[in-house]
Amino acid sequence: MSEKKNKKIIIFSSGNGTNAEEIIKYFENKKEINIHLVLTNNSNAGVLERAKKHKIPAIFYNNEAFEKKIVFEILNFLNPDLIVLAGFLRKIPDIIISKFPNKIINIHPALLPSHGGKGMYGNKVHKSVIRSNDSKTGITIHFVNGDYDKGEIILQKSINVESKDSPESLLKRVQKLEHKFYPLIIEKLLDEQS
Numbered sequence: 001m002s003e004k005k006n007k008k009i010i011i012f013s014s015g016n017g018t019n020a021e022e023i024i025k026y027f028e029n030k031k032e033i034n035i036h037l038v039l040t041n042n043s044n045a046g047v048l049e050r051a052k053k054h055k056i057p058a059i060f061y062n063n064e065a066f067e068k069k070i071v072f073e074i075l076n077f078l079n080p081d082l083i084v085l086a087g088f089l090r091k092i093p094d095i096i097i098s099k100f101p102n103k104i105i106n107i108h109p110a111l112l113p114s115h116g117g118k119g120m121y122g123n124k125v126h127k128s129v130i131r132s133n134d135s136k137t138g139i140t141i142h143f144v145n146g147d148y149d150k151g152e153i154i155l156q157k158s159i160n161v162e163s164k165d166s167p168e169s170l171l172k173r174v175q176k177l178e179h180k181f182y183p184l185i186i187e188k189l190l191d192e193q194s
Contacts, residue, residue, distance in 0.1 A: 007190045008036045010080040012088040015122075017047025019086035019107065019178055024054045026183035033190060036078060039071065041090055063090075072096055081193060084186060085144065089121055092144055104144040105189070107182050109174045111156055112140040116149030126167035126174070137161050137170060139177045141185050155185055 009027070013020045020038060027033045038051040038058040051058035065071050072095050075083070085092070085106040092104060108116055108125070115128045115137075129137045138158035143151035157177050161170065 006031070007033045007081040007193070008078065009033065009082050009084055009186065009190075010036055010075065010078065011038045011047075011084045011086050012092075013038060013040055013045060013047040013086045014042045014089040015045055015047065015087040017045065017050040017087065018175065019182055020047050021050040021054070022179040023084065023086065023183050023186060024051070024056055026187075028054070030187075033187065036080060037074075039074075041066070041088075047087075066090065066093060069093075069095065072099070075099070081190060082186060083144075084182075086182070087121070091118075091148065094146055097144060097146060102143055105154065105186070106142055106144050106149070106151070107178055108140045108142065108149050109137075109171070109178065110140065111136065111138050111158060112142065112149050112153065116140075118148045120149070123167045123171060126170040129161060129170060130165065130167060134161055137174060139174060139181065141182060154189070155181060157181055 011020045011023060024035050027035055035056050038047055038056055040047055040060050043060045048058050061071055075096060076099065083100055083104040097104060110125045110129060115125045136158045138156060140153055141155045142153045145151040159173055
């Protein structure tokens with residue numbers, strides 16, 4: 001009987017890294033799934049400290065590394081089973097999308113297609129939801145394609161927008177959904193690859 005191959009995840013993150021850390025913690029004791037590397041395009045990203053705390057290798061790279069295909073070469077060499085965007089604010093180059101079809105996923109803090117697209121991240125999304133008087137908001141987990149927030153939807157979960165909600169209170173409530181469901185979907189997608 002052949003031995004089951006360990007699954008390899010690479011996380012991209014540009015910011016504080018709360019989602020990345022929740023993913024790292026979720027898989028810490030699951031031997032068959034390995035967070036192999038965290039990549040960030042922000043030298044001041046909180047995710048660097050979070051990765052270090054959990055003994056996960058983390059690399060900062062600049063925009064030139066994307067343009068000169070250095071990041072592509074790293075991914076090509078490591079050949080991850082899944083690339084997870086967790087608060088990553090750059091567009092993934094087509095060369096990476098082509099190499100890893102249906103193996104790159106993102107989480108967006110709203111119910112796409114509403115409040116998505118270039119420049120829509122973090123509190124900007126929650127402000128937009130409140131300005132639009134939406135009755136519901138939530139999360140969308142989707143595959144990444146060549147357009148911002150337009151890939152095939154994997155999962156959406158919603159919460160009601162309360163009259164007393166501020167962008168900050170929405171962020172906290174939506175983040176709870178992110179932390180709960182993103183690791184579960186990652187695990188499910190990896191299981192389906194087996």
